[in-house]
Amino acid sequence: MKAIIIENPGKINVVERDIPEITDNQVLVKIKAAGICGSDVHIFHGKNAFATYPRVVGHEFVGEIVKIGAATKNITIGDHVAVDPVVSCGHCYACRIGHHNVCKELNVMGVHRDGGFQEYAAVDQEQINQLPKDIPWEVAATVEPFAIGAQVAHRGRLSSDDTVLICGAGPIGLIILQVAKMKGAKVAILDIVESRLEKAKQLGADKIVNGKTTDIVAAMKEFANGDGVNLIYEATGNTKILQTCIRDLPSPAGRVVVLGFTTEDFALRQVDIMSRELEIIGTRLNNHRFPEVIDWFKKGQVQPKEIITHVFPFQEAEKAFKLNDEDPENVLKIVLTF
Numbered sequence: 657m658k659a660i661i662i663e664n665p666g667k668i669n670v671v672e673r674d675i676p677e678i679t680d681n682q683v684l685v686k687i688k689a690a691g692i693c694g695s696d697v698h699i700f701h702g703k704n705a706f707a708t709y710p711r712v713v714g715h716e717f718v719g720e721i722v723k724i725g726a727a728t729k730n731i732t733i734g735d736h737v738a739v740d741p742v743v744s745c746g747h748c749y750a751c752r753i754g755h756h757n758v759c760k761e762l763n764v765m766g767v768h769r770d771g772g773f774q775e776y777a778a779v780d781q782e783q784i785n786q787l788p789k790d791i792p793w794e795v796a797a798t799v800e801p802f803a804i805g806a807q808v809a810h811r812g813r814l815s816s817d818d819t820v821l822i823c824g825a826g827p828i829g830l831i832i833l834q835v836a837k838m839k840g841a842k843v844a845i846l847d848i849v850e851s852r853l854e855k856a857k858q859l860g861a862d863k864i865v866n867g868k869t870t871d872i873v874a875a876m877k878e879f880a881n882g883d884g885v886n887l888i889y890e891a892t893g894n895t896k897i898l899q900t901c902i903r904d905l906p907s908p909a910g911r912v913v914v915l916g917f918t919t920e921d922f923a924l925r926q927v928d929i930m931s932r933e934l935e936i937i938g939t940r941l942n943n944h945r946f947p948e949v950i951d952w953f954k955k956g957q958v959q960p961k962e963i964i965t966h967v968f969p970f971q972e973a974e975k976a977f978k979l980n981d982e983d984p985e986n987v988l989k990i991v992l993t994f
């Protein structure tokens with residue numbers, strides 16, 4: 657079989673590998689489609705602190721079951737499945753209290769171990785989520801990023817009562833927007849790329865703010881009728897923006913949900929947290945949220961096609977990575993087909 661491998665930062669190749677063996681508790685998935693995520697690109701550039709090399713990246717992948725382990729249950733050859741890339745130990749503190757996505761021994765496919773940019777992958781039966789056969793493969797590949805949307809909704813206790821600001825209209829910000837609108841919230845979104853803001857408008861944003869030309873603090877005063885924003889998602893990864901989100905934007909009893917993983921230090925004032933009972937909430941990956949997302953897809957409650965801008969055969973991965981880097985005006989989600 658063929659696999660896309662990042663040998664070292666900056667070096668990507670399509671290589672020949674053996675088809676993986678499976679254990680009794682695993683299944684063999686013939687990969688059909690896989691999305692390129694910002695974190696795959698970070699691994700390509702050597703900017704992901706969690707990754708080791710050489711690595712087959714890809715954590716947004718779907719495919720067909722072609723082999724099943726002797727101890728697996730309720731899985732049939734030919735099933736269409738989405739693979740949850742999060743693998744955990746099951747017994748550390750985080751796992752015991754139901755946060756297996758931040759397991760002490762967290763092992764994410766495509767980051768800590770080989771992922772989905774290959775023709776076949778061996779995965780544990782717990783990672784498998786059945787897909788209806790009428791969802792096209794490219795669309796199904798967005799279940800994982802939508803599971804990030806489901807996770808952040810859960811972390812922020814997103815409800816129809818909330819006035820929400822999403823900082824960043826990248827694929828993740830636009831997914832959070834879809835989830836927030838589905839839940840009935842009033843939503844503003846910030847970016848500096850006009851085409852992404854236009855897409856946000858089209859997806860139902862109540863207000864779009866271009867940070868290059870508009871002061872976000874003044875814009876949010878008006879948007880939230882002077883009350884402050886109840887729920888803020890920081891999905892630009894920019895530390896200065898997070899600082900503004902904590903200091904200048906929240907309402908009393910507000911929540912700020914942090915998605916980025918920049919390592920830069922920044923200053924906070926205790927009073928901004930204390931006086932409003934502000935909650936600053938981390939979020940990472942997803943915590944068994946695939947079934948919820950697949951249900952949204954089945955019911956047509958979200959529009960996954962809207963974030964897919966390009967589909968490439970996997971042999972053109974290098975070109976796709978390059979395009980992802982160079983053209984934020986036109987690229988949102990690129991999906992590779994196998």
Ligand SMILES: NC(=O)c1ccc[n+]([C@@H]2O[C@H](COP(=O)([O-])OP(=O)(O)OC[C@H]3O[C@@H](n4cnc5c(N)ncnc54)[C@H](O)[C@@H]3O)[C@@H](O)[C@H]2O)c1
Binds near residue numbers: 804823827828829916
């Ligand atoms: N915590 C998690 O589980 C998780 C999962 C996926 C992604 N992420 C993170 O979420 C963030 C968004 O992911 P993405 O794939 O959409 O990335 P992205 O890079 O495509 O999107 C970021 C967006 O922020 C905008 N932006 C950057 N600087 C800005 C500024 N100063 N002002 C306004 N807008 C600005 C960019 O134009 C871009 O549209 C990234 O930081 C990513 O690492 C976290």
Ligand SMILES: [Zn+2]
Binds near residue numbers: 693695801
């Ligand atoms: Zn991702």
Ligand SMILES: [Zn+2]
Binds near residue numbers: 744745746750756762
């Ligand atoms: Zn654990």
